[in-house]
Amino acid sequence: MxxxxxxxxxxxxxxxxxxxxxxxxxxxxxxxxxxxxxxxxxxxxxxxxxxxxxxxxxxxxxxxxxxxxxxxxxxxxxxxxxxxxxxxxxxxxxxxxxxxxxxxxxxxxxxxxxxxxVRRHVWKILADRPEGFPEVAVDGVALTGWTVIDTDGSLVLAPSEKDGAHGTYKGTYGHHVFVAVCDNTGEELAQLLHRGNTTANDTGVNIDLLTRAVTQLPWWRRQKILVRVDGAGFSRDLLRWIASAGGRRSPTFRWEYSTGWAFTDREQAAVEQADRRGLWQQATNADGEPREDAFVADLTGLLGDLSAWPAHHKVIARKEPLHPRHLKDASAYEVAKGMRYQTFATNTRHGQAQFLDARHRKHARIEPKIRDQKASGMRLLPxxxxxxxxxxxxxxxxxxxxxxxxxxxxxxxxxxxxxxxxxxxxxxxxxxxxxxxxxxxxxxxxxxxxxxxxxxxxxxxxxxxxxxx
Structure with missing residues (x-):
């Protein structure tokens, strides 16, 4: 040839x-x-x-x-x-x-x-630009002045002879890495390496992670912080710690959380009441436009006594058609209804359910960031x-x-x-x-x-x- x-x-x-x-x-x-x-x-x-x-x-x-x-x-x-x-x-x-x-x-x-x-110096440069410091936007609305911190955990596989390697909840063997990322800038504020059997909702670990993350922020970006956590990572004590601004008493500190919430029989009964009362509202997509066949509803008043949780605690549900890729993890109730239900909690006082839902869903942006980190050295501990x-x-x-x-x-x-x-x-x-x-x-x-x-x-x-x- x-x-x-x-x-x-x-x-x-x-x-x-x-x-x-x-x-x-x-x-x-x-x-x-x-x-x-x-x-x-x-x-x-x-x-x-x-x-x-x-x-x-x-x-x-x-x-x-x-x-x-x-x-x-x-x-x-x-x-x-x-x-x-x-x-x-x-x-x-x-x-x-x-x-x-x-x-x-x-x-x-x-x-x-x-x-x-060094971060204080870099953020000062960013704030002095004509366009100003990068603010997180939801539905086209900038969360001006708010520093958004997303946290998540990821399992890193490792041989048994490595120090700290242990069996994980997924049946694998390795370590559990906890990460806190600033959504405003894309920086990784803090990371913790723990044994593989450390649970995602370990209160002490999550508070330690957030404490280190907040310490990385300049003082002028610590007053208004939104912490987003998935459903596997939250705990009552963690939410109390966030709502108290890490134990700070000054009224200038206003910390809020947006966290995944378990969908149990109680939430299922509240959803059925929302169906009967017609409480569902059209959900929105990333650009603020109504999303077809997706709805949200505030279930707070239908869940009974929530006084053990921080002040202004509310629970919001979202429902959308059950996609085949979620079928294997769906409950019997979701399969029977043909709908997928997700609930999250927040202590934000104001804001419509659609806006709060869109804000919480942006927590998913931490997943590709962790994937990028795994492709940049985090996947293999040396x-x-x-x-x-x-x-x-x-x-x-x-x-x-x-x-x-x-x-x-x-x-x-x-x-x-x-x-x-x-x-x-x-x-x-x-x-x-x-x-x-x-x-x-x-x-x-x-x-x-x-x-x-x-x-x-x-x-x-x-x-x-x-x-x-």
């Missing part, structure tokens, strides 16, 4: 010079430097009398950069080795391993404080030791922040909302040629690359960021 026209005379060799791959790693490393993240982490991990060849803060930033580029294990730090001509020497795999082993509980707390300080795996998860959280800041501060349009996979393909994995001249170094991107201008524009925007004071 003859070669086709395009491949005739084509050859390949590995002797190119001046080529730099994954040029987006330069953006991420520069972004960490300009926002003050590298310096803050260096200060957090500095130890008296210990002067390593590779600064530990820079090592952690480089690892987060590699994870953002697609690394899924510590050994993938080699992704940055071919950028030596631009960024200088990069820590080796054993050095990165030792750096993670050095991160104990006290170092983790210092890293959290460093991340919070060590048998729990502390090393905890430090690795911290690096994946920093990687999530870097990706979010890149999109918020340096990219426009669809690139500012692109998934990590799309971002890598279009921006991060592009090669460039390193050219030296006139005492300067210049990275030259392929002129034919469709997103070359966006990459150059992002680089200049990062360079222009104000440094922290």
């Amino acid at each position: 003859q070669d086709s026209e395009w491949s005739r005379g084509l050859a390949m060799s590995a002797d190119g010079k001046g080529q730099i791959g994954h040029v987006g790693g330069i953006h991420l490393r520069l972004l960490a430097e300009r926002t003050g993240l590298t310096g803050a982490l260096s200060g957090a991990l500095r130890r008296q009398g210990f002067h390593p060849l590779h600064d530990r803060g820079q090592v952690l930033v480089d690892l987060a950069t590699a994870i953002t580029l697609g690394a899924t294990c510590i050994r993938d730090i080699r992704l940055l080795e071919h950028q030596r001509a631009v960024i200088g020497p990069v820590a080796s795999f054993p050095t990165v391993w030792r750096a993670l082993k050095e991160v104990d509980e006290r170092a983790l707390r210092r890293i959290e404080r460093a991340r919070a300080a 060590s048998r030791e729990m502390p090393v795996n905890t430090a690795w998860l911290t690096a994946t959280a920093i990687a999530c922040d870097l990706r979010a800041w890149l999109q918020l501060l340096a990219l426009d349009g669809e690139l500012a909302k692109a998934t990590p996979k799309t971002l890598r393909y279009r921006i991060l994995h592009v090669p460039a040629r390193l050219v030296r001249g006139q005492r300067r170094r210049r990275l030259r991107l392929p002129a034919s690359w469709p997103w070359a201008d966006a990459i150059v524009r992002a680089f200049h925007r990062i360079q222009a960021l104000p440094r922290p004071t």
Whole structure:
């Protein structure tokens, strides 16, 4: 069989010079430097009398950069080795391993404080933009001033010899990772690694997660917080803690929750009363338009005594036709009715049931974010030791922040909302040629690359960021 026209005379060799791959790693490393993240982490991990060849803060930033580029294990730090001509020497795999082993509980707390300080600076930059700080919108209405935190748990499979690995409720074996994400910015505020048999509604774990998440927020975004939790994660004590603003007594703090609610016989009886009384109202879709065959109703007054729950506690139900993909998990009542019923609870005082339902349904946006995190290093824990795996998860959280800041501060349009996979393909994995001249170094991107201008524009925007004071 003859070669086709395009491949005739084509050859390949590995002797190119001046080529730099994954040029987006330069953006991420520069972004960490300009926002003050590298310096803050260096200060957090500095130890008296210990002067390593590779600064530990820079090592952690480089690892987060590699994870953002697609690394899924510590050994993938080699992704940055071919950028030596631009960024200088990069820590080796054993050095990165030792750096993670050095991160104990006290170092983790210092890293959290460093991340919070840098986040204050970044959020100040966002607030000072002409478009202002990103606000979450529901039905086209912005929740101005509200910081929305979504929490969820995810199981990470692991062999039995790993510290903390245990049988899970799904019959698998591994760890339980709890994550808190800011829906305003897409940043991962906090993450906790626990044994696989830790229940999703463990009150202590969830309060610890939210406490760490709130600590990451600047003070001016802590007054009005909406916490969204799925039905597997809520508990009465957790909702009381949220409603009390974490035990704060100042009236300036107004924290609300929107959480999944169990559909039991009591809720079924309330739904039947709603049917008889005609209490159902048309539900809305993402853009605020009525959604056909979907309805919501406030069941609070039909559920009897709810005084044990926080003030203004209300329960809202949603019903829609039972889709075949939900049939295996449907109850006998849902199968008989041919409808799927979902209930959620909130302590929001005002707002129509349709709006509150649409607001709660946006909690589902945390699921693709966790899926992206699993594809960015969270799926495979690298060590048998729990502390090393905890430090690795911290690096994946920093990687999530870097990706979010890149999109918020340096990219426009669809690139500012692109998934990590799309971002890598279009921006991060592009090669460039390193050219030296006139005492300067210049990275030259392929002129034919469709997103070359966006990459150059992002680089200049990062360079222009104000440094922290």
